[in-house]
Amino acid sequence: MTREVHLLAFGNTRSAGPWRHPDIDSSTDAVRRRLIDHARTAEAATFDAVFFADGLNFGPPATWPYKTTEDFEPFTTAGALSSVTERVGLVLTGSATLQHPYHLARQLSSLDHLSAGRIGWNLVTSFAQAAADNFSTDGVVEHDERYRIAEEAIDVVKKLWDSWAAGAIVADRESGIFHDVSKIHVPDHHGTYFDVKGPIGAARSPQGQPVIFQAGSSDTGSLFAARHAEVIFTGQGNRGRAQRFYQRIHDEAARQGRPVAPLITPSLWYLVGSTEEEARRVEQTAYEYFSPEYQAGWLLEVDVDVTGADLDGPVPASAFPDHTETHQTALAGYRALATEGNPTVREFLFRTVAGWGAQVVGTPEQIADQIEDWFTSRAADGFVLKDPGLPGQFETFTEQVVPVLRKRGLFRHEYRGTTLRDHLGLDVPPNRNEITA
Numbered sequence: 001m002t003r004e005v006h007l008l009a010f011g012n013t014r015s016a017g018p019w020r021h022p023d024i025d026s027s028t029d030a031v032r033r034r035l036i037d038h039a040r041t042a043e044a045a046t047f048d049a050v051f052f053a054d055g056l057n058f059g060p061p062a063t064w065p066y067k068t069t070e071d072f073e074p075f076t077t078a079g080a081l082s083s084v085t086e087r088v089g090l091v092l093t094g095s096a097t098l099q100h101p102y103h104l105a106r107q108l109s110s111l112d113h114l115s116a117g118r119i120g121w122n123l124v125t126s127f128a129q130a131a132a133d134n135f136s137t138d139g140v141v142e143h144d145e146r147y148r149i150a151e152e153a154i155d156v157v158k159k160l161w162d163s164w165a166a167g168a169i170v171a172d173r174e175s176g177i178f179h180d181v182s183k184i185h186v187p188d189h190h191g192t193y194f195d196v197k198g199p200i201g202a203a204r205s206p207q208g209q210p211v212i213f214q215a216g217s218s219d220t221g222s223l224f225a226a227r228h229a230e231v232i233f234t235g236q237g238n239r240g241r242a243q244r245f246y247q248r249i250h251d252e253a254a255r256q257g258r259p260v261a262p263l264i265t266p267s268l269w270y271l272v273g274s275t276e277e278e279a280r281r282v283e284q285t286a287y288e289y290f291s292p293e294y295q296a297g298w299l300l301e302v303d304v305d306v307t308g309a310d311l312d313g314p315v316p317a318s319a320f321p322d323h324t325e326t327h328q329t330a331l332a333g334y335r336a337l338a339t340e341g342n343p344t345v346r347e348f349l350f351r352t353v354a355g356w357g358a359q360v361v362g363t364p365e366q367i368a369d370q371i372e373d374w375f376t377s378r379a380a381d382g383f384v385l386k387d388p389g390l391p392g393q394f395e396t397f398t399e400q401v402v403p404v405l406r407k408r409g410l411f412r413h414e415y416r417g418t419t420l421r422d423h424l425g426l427d428v429p430p431n432r433n434e435i436t437a
């Protein structure tokens, strides 16, 4: 089949938003309605999926008054949205280091059943102290150790997902026998971090296994992603870097004997206007309404501290530590953003709204050009789109950019299947308990 662009959209609509804009209602009920509208808009435009990020914490200290309330918890959000949508995928973040693999396996499998096969798991290794503080831990686990925990967690989760082989349910009314017990495999896992007997209490889900998404970009993280991810999220500031990352992942996946390399979908922060002039106006509006104070508080999570600095002065070098055990890729990315072109603290903070990933401001054609350029030059297989949270931007993307991509033969006109695996062109993984030598 011809290669096609995959499009995902950040589903979190509140935390990204410039909430001071007069047309944005920040009430909890408005957030609920916006989540539903957003997922339905993505579905009407045949997006692969909406994605719910999560950090298992409130963010900066609760005394920081600029922090907006978070969106809702992602597992329950995906459950609710699965009943008001039919085709669009729902990718949700679950921590392999802070959430127990038994819960993860069970909840994700259950959601995959409830959504008829539309769930993806964004597997993260939680880096924030504020998250560790919520889980009776001794603090944030050291970076590479987090990946060792994740290795074992994903192994346990997959064993649980595979614990029911095909044909396990016989439901023989006459004999009263419901299960063929020879088809139910008890993982009985005993490892370094987890002891989990299993099995889970439900048959294998429609996708066999929910799709695994991962975003490790450090050396250890990208090895983990190349080994386990079916789709990789990443932040890449320019095409050259993205191409090198793409190649590195493909080489590593091949070295590990994977027959199909993971799909790579960098984040793309966009601002769209019908004309270049309008796009610049939208950018001005985004700049006007973004909250540098909010953003500064958020950066504390990755040990970047500009909280005391003059917003209109240069970024102090002391804002960046030499090393962090939190998020090494973010620290390097933000350091680069602070040095390119000597921005003021306010300008620097505005840049970080897009993380350290790609940004594009332009007309539908210009945005489609960038997507096409990265896609055809093997810098990306698709994108996870982050909109600035201004009213109407996501709708404009779906109404004006998507048709351009379709006209160029880069994006589907309609869904061809019903599951997230169908949209992504991924096979159902074999069940380890059904493989015969």
Ligand SMILES: Cc1cc2nc3c(=O)[nH]c(=O)nc-3n(C[C@H](O)[C@H](O)[C@H](O)COP(=O)(O)O)c2cc1C
Residues within 6 Å of the ligand: 052, 053, 054, 055, 093, 122, 123, 124, 125, 126, 127, 214, 215, 216, 217, 218, 219, 220, 221, 222, 233, 234, 235, 266, 267, 326, 327, 328, 329, 330, 384
């Ligand atoms: C597009 C994208 C989305 C991410 N979403 C989350 C998230 O929701 N929660 C989280 O804890 N980390 C998230 N991350 C961070 C990664 O999961 C990961 O922690 C990070 O890349 C650090 O890993 P590394 O040190 O191996 O690079 C995201 C990263 C990217 C690029």
